[in-house]
Amino acid sequence: MATKELKQLSREEVGKHNKDDDLWIIIDAKVYDITKFKAMHPGGLSVLLDPEVAGQDATDAFYSLHRHEVLERPPYKRLQIGVIAGEKSIIHGRIAGEISKVPYAEPTWLTEGYHSPYYSDGHRKFQKEVRKFFDEIVYPDALAREQDGKRPSQSVIDKMTCVNMHAMRMGPGKHLQNRTLMNGLVTPEEYDYFHELIITQEFARASMRGYGDGLLGGKVIGLPPVINFGSDELKNRVVPEVLDGKKFICLAISEAQAGSDVMGLQTTAVKSEDGKEWIINGSKKWITNGTFADYFTVGCKTEDGFTVILVERSEGVETKQIKTSYSATAGTAYITFDNARAPVGNTLGEEGGGIFVILSNFNHERWVMCCSSARSQRSIVEECLKWTTQRKVFGKPLHSQAVIRAKIAGMISRAESAQNWLENITYQMCNMSYRQQANKLAGQIAFLKSYSTACGQDTARDAVQVFGGRGITQSGMGKFIEHYHRTIPFDALLGGAEDVLADLGVRQALRAMPKDARL
């Protein structure tokens, strides 16, 4: 379709079109004819006929009330008829891959003029491509699926497979062998936890909370027990099809009756008479991706204690959507097992040794959550800095109020401290064996997760105060604030509740107290 020729106009010329039946306005050096649109304007007619708006430069008035993306929607974009001769537009929408220039909108390692000991040039190139990928491919699907609640599109999952994103999200390790990562930008041997941190943070930046979990969050927590404790037959069959986005898996531990106290779980598995199969009965609750999972990594009570078993979707397995405060795209399920069967070869780890299987993955899972928590808070800082600059109160930007600046100070400090602690822990992970990490980092990671999400909850509350009514409205200026404030409890609960984790950190420290320590 040919693009329409835009007229070169003077401000005087625009000023003549200031009446009900002939109405133009200027926004950022672009001229819009809103004569027909005015009757359909969601904000009403009268505001557009105001003498300070009709025929005038309405840039400040517009950005005080609308996100830029409004002007990019096709029906509104078409309203532009010209530009102001000799002037340039300066405001633009999201450019795929772009680094924000807003202070603190990026971690220091991505901010011009700052340095970091942790990231190499390779990490920087990798970040660039990963951001572009998420901006172009994942972000539009995240917005659409959050709206309609459907599961993430298979086309997005397939594109992620092409660059081996699903495999990279599992961290460094053998599962990356013989895979081409991000079109060859990094080799499986070079790939480290900082690469994974980059993926998780770009993911958090480009997606919405429910969609973020929907886009195979279940795999990140449900597949490691198969990779680390499954038989070779099971691994060879299940791991490739999950990492290639053809089949979906979830971790099914929590029940209505038991959560953190896994030893209190009531789902049972007993062996069939011929000893070849497990027969499973019970239910699981709040299982991310459960509604569309093909495989279920299930915690069961067995004769010898607690055992983890991989159950395939089959007769006797039913999943139902649970309505939570985030969108249905996460596929959060209530699952029932009624005489469901799984081969005994699907046992993950030792019979009765399930607690070890589950605990062994907690550190990585929590660290992933720390990565995304630090990044999502930062996006809220960016929203607040933009809003308080463009929103005018008493003729001045909102940030001219000291109380607003104090809130922003808290948000920035929290986002920076979470990121800096995270990078230190990530560096330790890069230099420790998995066993050393389990020994030395369980407490640190538990503290960081507890701290990050507490920071996130404070930031969510402050951001709502800064945005006022818009912070509790699902569309318009405050839509990301409303979303963050509504979904932050997921960060604070999943992978261990804040208080439980903080206590775990202290208990780990007390275990390491030297016997000869005295005041």
Ligand code: HEM
């Ligand atoms: C091309 C020009 C404009 C377009 C396409 C437009 C479009 C919209 C849209 C789609 C909304 C719904 C809220 C949203 O999605 O953000 C809205 C709300 C509103 N608009 Fe406009 N608008 C334009 C210009 C203006 C101007 C110049 C004013 C003058 C002050 C104005 C005042 C308002 C008000 C007061 C609301 C209600 C805001 C709220 O509920 O918070 N609009 N507009």
